[in-house]
Amino acid sequence: MSRRSKEHHYVPKVLQRQFLADGDFIWYSARDQSGSYCAPYPKHIDKCFVRRNYYTILARMMPSDIVEKNYYGDIDNYLGGVLPEISRALEQDRVPTFHGGALNxxxxxxxxxxxxxxxYASKIDEEAVGQRVVEDTLADLCDDMSDEERQSMQDVLHQPDRLKELGRTVRVRSIIQHSDEVNDALRGLSVHWTKITTHHSYILSSLTTYRIGNGGSNGLSNPDAEIWMPVSPKHALVLARNIEGRLPPIVVDPPHHVRQVNEHAARHSNEIASHSRKLIESLAGRGADTNRIEKMKGAGVLPSHW
Known part of the structure; x- marks a missing residue:
């Protein structure tokens, strides 16, 4: 049996690698308990945008990494293949194009x-969801349970960790469900790209993608809504409805709008990262954590030139 994966990245390393500062490190900042961003510092991408057991579900009442390995693993492998091709094309001023199944x-x-x-799931209380699952099961199946089964279920109500496991399973399974309504809306979206021609850059954030309503709702039902996903410091993928072919395949993003995109990302995310120390400091609102950096250099974690 293979070892169960427990460290789950919600921003895959293949995407983080497009934003590296040096080696496998990226400038990183996260919100602290006060809600402010901490002083930025270099962090290895193995440890960035990751939570323990974030996609672990219960399968036959045992913890399973099937979603992390089979579902998100497939997505990460896809990105690992397509992102380098996209970057090469954009760097050569070619338009990455997708048709048919590739577009889907x-x-x-x-x-x-x-x-x-x-x-996306920040408002879900996993323990409360798990409690409802147990209570609903007891209410619906109580008459069909043996005394031992009923008591076992009731005991779970007093086990917070078990309730969280149940709630997490519900959360993960609900998020990976496909919606016909969403699929229909996606069919109306075409792929476009932005590029930055100045010294400005996009950041990477735990939000990953940004839904922009252009004056209306940011939901897919709004014909003017767009979904932005930075794929490198200088380029972003944009899904939008290209009504009457008015949108060009590649748009130059002006500096003031790049800043707005970054500020939107920082405002709505809990973690931000960049290849640029100066950029991440400006968005975190504070200078780099020099004490931490010196300790990391002294421990051999960071090279001496940092």
Whole structure:
């Protein structure tokens, strides 16, 4: 049996690698208990945008990493294959194009990246959800249970960790469910790209994708809604409705709008990262954590040139 995966990235390392500062490190900042961003510091991408057991579910009442390995593993493998091709094309001023099944795949992946983030499920109380599952099971199946089964279920109500496992299973399974309504809306979206021609750059955030309503709702029912996903410091993928072919395949993003996109990301995310120390400091609102950096260098975690 293979070892169960427990460290789950919601921003895959294949995407983080497009934003590296040096080696496998990226400038990183996360919100602290006060809600403010901590002083930025270099962090290895193995430890960035990751939570323990975030996608673990109960399968036959045992913890399973099937969603992490089979579902998100497939998405990460897809991105690992397509992102380098996209970067090469954009760097050469070629338009990455998608048609047929490839177009369906890229649209689907952008939506899955939107849903997999902790911000998407931030309002879910997993323990409360688990409690409702147990209570509903007892109410619906109580007469069909043996005394031993009934008592076992009632005991779970006094086990917070078990309730959280049940609630997490509900949360994960609900998020990976496909919706016919969403699929229909996706079919109306075409793929476009932005590029930055100045020294400005996009950041990477735990939000991963940004839904923009352009004056209306940011839901897919709004014909003017767009979904942005930065794929490198200089480029973003944009899903939008190209009514009457008015949208060009590649748009130059002006500096003031790049800043707005970054500020939106920082405002609605709990973690932000960048290849640029200066950029992440400006968005975190504070200078880098020099004490932490010196300790990391002294321990050999960071190279001396940092």
């Amino acid at each position: 795949s890229i649209r689907r992946v952008v939506i899955e990246m939107t849903k997999r983030t902790p911000e």
